[in-house]
Amino acid sequence: MEATGETEEPVSGELVSVVHALSLPAKSYDNHPDIEMAWAMRAMQHAEVYYKLISSVDPQFLKLTKVDDQIYTEFRKKIEKLRIDVLDPEELNIS
Numbered sequence: 001m002e003a004t005g006e007t008e009e010p011v012s013g014e015l016v017s018v019v020h021a022l023s024l025p026a027k028s029y030d031n032h033p034d035i036e037m038a039w040a041m042r043a044m045q046h047a048e049v050y051y052k053l054i055s056s057v058d059p060q061f062l063k064l065t066k067v068d069d070q071i072y073t074e075f076r077k078k079i080e081k082l083r084i085d086v087l088d089p090e091e092l093n094i095s
Contacts, residue, residue: 018038054062065071082091 014034015038018034021032021035054064
């Protein structure tokens, strides 16, 4: 069986097998190494994309969520004097 994705590249039989395995109930298998490897590879791909995204944008203009400003405001209310440009491990021992 040959499937195609959005990029019109054939999907390998291994990937189809993993997709099938992921559709089964969790009790059908234990920690299957192929599933864990597929998950780890996908997680790494996502991490690389996000790293490239946050590395290519000036942090001043980068918004990761719709509530970034609200999160920062609440953070500053609770931790007013923490310097975030250079973190000092001693300052992070907040009680």
